[in-house]
Amino acid sequence: MTALESAKKIKAKFGDLISEPAEFRGEISVKLADAEQIAAVCEFAKTELGFNYLVDISSVDNYGDDPRWTVVYHLHAIVNGAEIRIKTDVNEEKSELPSVLPVWRTANWHEREIYDMMGIRFSGHPDLRRILMWEGYPYFPLRKDFPLAGKPSELPGVAFTKPAPLEGGPFVTVASGEDAIHREPRVRTLEGTEPGISDKRRVQK
Amino acid sequence: MQTQTEIGYNTKIEGDVIVTRVDAALNWFRKNSVWPMPMGLACCAIELMAAGASRFDISRFGSEVMRFSPRQSDCMIVAGTVTYKMAGAVKRIWDQMPEPRWCIAMGACASTGGMYRSYAVLQGVDNIIPVDIYISGCPPRPEAVFDALMKLQAKISTQPVLENLMAVKAFKHQNT
Numbered sequence: 495m496t497a498l499e500s501a502k503k504i505k506a507k508f509g510d511l512i513s514e515p516a517e518f519r520g521e522i523s524v525k526l527a528d529a530e531q532i533a534a535v536c537e538f539a540k541t542e543l544g545f546n547y548l549v550d551i552s553s554v555d556n557y558g559d560d561p562r563w564t565v566v567y568h569l570h571a572i573v574n575g576a577e578i579r580i581k582t583d584v585n586e587e588k589s590e591l592p593s594v595l596p597v598w599r600t601a602n603w604h605e606r607e608i609y610d611m612m613g614i615r616f617s618g619h620p621d622l623r624r625i626l627m628w629e630g631y632p633y634f635p636l637r638k639d640f641p642l643a644g645k646p647s648e649l650p651g652v653a654f655t656k657p658a659p660l661e662g663g664p665f666v667t668v669a670s671g672e673d674a675i676h677r678e679p680r681v682r683t684l685e686g687t688e689p690g691i692s693d694k695r696r697v698q699k
Numbered sequence: 700m701q702t703q704t705e706i707g708y709n710t711k712i713e714g715d716v717i718v719t720r721v722d723a724a725l726n727w728f729r730k731n732s733v734w735p736m737p738m739g740l741a742c743c744a745i746e747l748m749a750a751g752a753s754r755f756d757i758s759r760f761g762s763e764v765m766r767f768s769p770r771q772s773d774c775m776i777v778a779g780t781v782t783y784k785m786a787g788a789v790k791r792i793w794d795q796m797p798e799p800r801w802c803i804a805m806g807a808c809a810s811t812g813g814m815y816r817s818y819a820v821l822q823g824v825d826n827i828i829p830v831d832i833y834i835s836g837c838p839p840r841p842e843a844v845f846d847a848l849m850k851l852q853a854k855i856s857t858q859p860v861l862e863n864l865m866a867v868k869a870f871k872h873q874n875t
Contacts, residue, residue, distance in 0.1 A: 626784075626819075627784065627819075628784055633818075635818045635819070640818070641818075642816070642817060642818075643816065643817070643818070644817060644818025644819070645818070651787070652787060653783045653784055653786060653787055654783065654786075655783045655818060655819075656822070656826075658812060658815075658816040658817060658818070658820070658822050659816070659822065660816055
């Protein structure tokens, strides 16, 4: 069974909850309207359609939009190599959706990572602790409103953090630049000079 | 040593006795048996392993005895990215190392945070422990590690040993 056929079967089973399968560069995605049903959809995909391998769960921060979060499930069927992507939206007030851990045990650490980085909770998860940062770290660092440099925090005896010195450095792009050259910081220059002028010439000026 | 009755210039004595300062002698012992504590945290640790293996052979500089116990080591080589989560452990291991102790920050990450200008990475291990030698490179080649080791040896050979020992003794005397 191909991915497209699988997506159609999911659509037939769940009806209006599932969007029309979207194809992009040979990959099939479907969107689930109600995040509360994600465990049921995944259970169906695993038991009836053979998606026995959960590749990854990722999360997207649509900052400024409502609903703010998109959670993306990447499914793979080892028997025939079919891949499918299931997306679902979660709003910021709720920030919670059911865990798929009863379906795939591997979801345990994926969900913990999303909780750690984005602050989305998974109901029914038996051990929803932070996985990369330490317990007691006050922020969710992959959110769009969290600065790249980080924020200061202090947990005596465990860990501390300080903002990194970015100083317009090589990893800070300018979101408002008109094209890639103007967004790219390494060619950014002082006001009034052309891009590409070296530091040395700037000093002489 | 031969017993000599004559006092004065004697080539036989010159052959058996070396006149030096205590500091110089102790430093000579120290600098030629620096036991490293390999604080391997990232890819720099792979180069550190290469430095220890046969092709590059760190034992030519007397530092082949990598100790995985901080209590038995002299020089912590911080090889890799120090995350904030790991920083507490690095500090604790450093605190367990007995004096005299030295620290080499190996590579860009350990020295400055390297390319990781982010919320998760300590911006240089010198934020938590004193560093004697910084090595550039990402990761540095084993030759660069040896260069740092030789510079550390040069530094060790200039450090006042006896003076420090007397100071420690006086300090202990004061506090008993």
